[in-house]
Amino acid sequence: MTWWGTGTIGDEGPAGWTVRGIADPVALRLPDGAELDVRTATADDLRGVDELHEQCSMRSRNRRYHGGASRIAPARLRRLLEPARGVTLLATVTCSRQSARPVVAMANLLGEGDTAEAALLVRDDWQRRGLGSALLHRLVRHAGQTGYVALALHVQAENTPMLRTIRRLDRPSMVDRDGSLLTLTMPLTAAVSPVGAGRPEGFSVAAS
Numbered sequence: 001m002t003w004w005g006t007g008t009i010g011d012e013g014p015a016g017w018t019v020r021g022i023a024d025p026v027a028l029r030l031p032d033g034a035e036l037d038v039r040t041a042t043a044d045d046l047r048g049v050d051e052l053h054e055q056c057s058m059r060s061r062n063r064r065y066h067g068g069a070s071r072i073a074p075a076r077l078r079r080l081l082e083p084a085r086g087v088t089l090l091a092t093v094t095c096s097r098q099s100a101r102p103v104v105a106m107a108n109l110l111g112e113g114d115t116a117e118a119a120l121l122v123r124d125d126w127q128r129r130g131l132g133s134a135l136l137h138r139l140v141r142h143a144g145q146t147g148y149v150a151l152a153l154h155v156q157a158e159n160t161p162m163l164r165t166i167r168r169l170d171r172p173s174m175v176d177r178d179g180s181l182l183t184l185t186m187p188l189t190a191a192v193s194p195v196g197a198g199r200p201e202g203f204s205v206a207a208s
C-alpha cells in the first residue's frame, strides 16, 4: 500500500462551485462559462441517466464500470439513482431547448460500512471542462460530513483522466493494485501522515 496525493484544488473547491447541503440543487459555472445545475438524483431520472450512458463512448462506460458496459441494465441504474446508503448527484444543462434538461454527468457515493465508494461518469463532450473535479470534490466533502472514515475509488491503472481528477483533490491516498485495477483509499477524518508520500512505485499519471 502506498500513500499518494498532490493537486491544485483547495478546500473551497473549484472556482464557481457553491458548497451547500448535498440535496440542494446548486448552480455550477465551469471555467469556460458553461452553466449547469447539480442536484440529487431520484427514480424519475432513469430516462435521463439512460440517455447519458447511451451518449457516452464505450471507453468512458468501460472506465466507469470496468468492462462489460455495452448497456447498463435499468435495474442497476435504478439502484444507482437511489442507493440504500449514499447519494447520487446529477449535472444537468441549465439552458436547453429540450423539455427535460439533459443529464451530462453522474457522480455516485455508495456507503459500505464506514467507507464510501465514489465513482464518476461525465459525458464525453463535457469532459475536460472541470466538471469531474467539481463533482468529486462535492462527494468527498459530503462523505466527510456524513461520518464516513474513508473514501474508496476503483480506477483502472490506464485511466489517466480519473487519476488526475483525484490528484487535483490534493489529499493523500493509499493505493492498492490488483492487476490493472487500482484502489485508492482516502482517509476523511483524522489527519494522516503521508508516509512514503509520492506516487506509488510502478505507477504514474501521464501528462497530456
Ligand SMILES: CC(C)(COP(=O)(O)OP(=O)(O)OC[C@H]1O[C@@H](n2cnc3c(N)ncnc32)[C@H](O)[C@@H]1OP(=O)(O)O)[C@@H](O)C(=O)NCCC(=O)NCCS
Pocket (backbone or CB within 6 Å): 059, 060, 061, 063, 064, 065, 118, 119, 120, 121, 122, 123, 126, 127, 128, 129, 130, 131, 132, 133, 134, 153, 154, 155, 159, 160, 161, 162, 164, 165, 168, 208
Ligand atoms: C474521469 C472523468 C470523470 C474526469 O472528468 P472531467 O470532467 O473530464 O475532469 P476535469 O475536467 O475536472 O479534469 C480533471 C483532470 O483530469 C484531466 N483530464 C481530463 N480528461 C483528460 C484526458 N482525456 N486526458 C488527460 N487528462 C485529462 C484534466 O486535465 C485535469 O487534470 P489537470 O488538472 O492535471 O490538468 C471523465 O473523464 C469520465 O467520466 N471518464 C469516464 C468514466 C471514468 O473514467 N470514471 C472513473 C471511474 S471511478
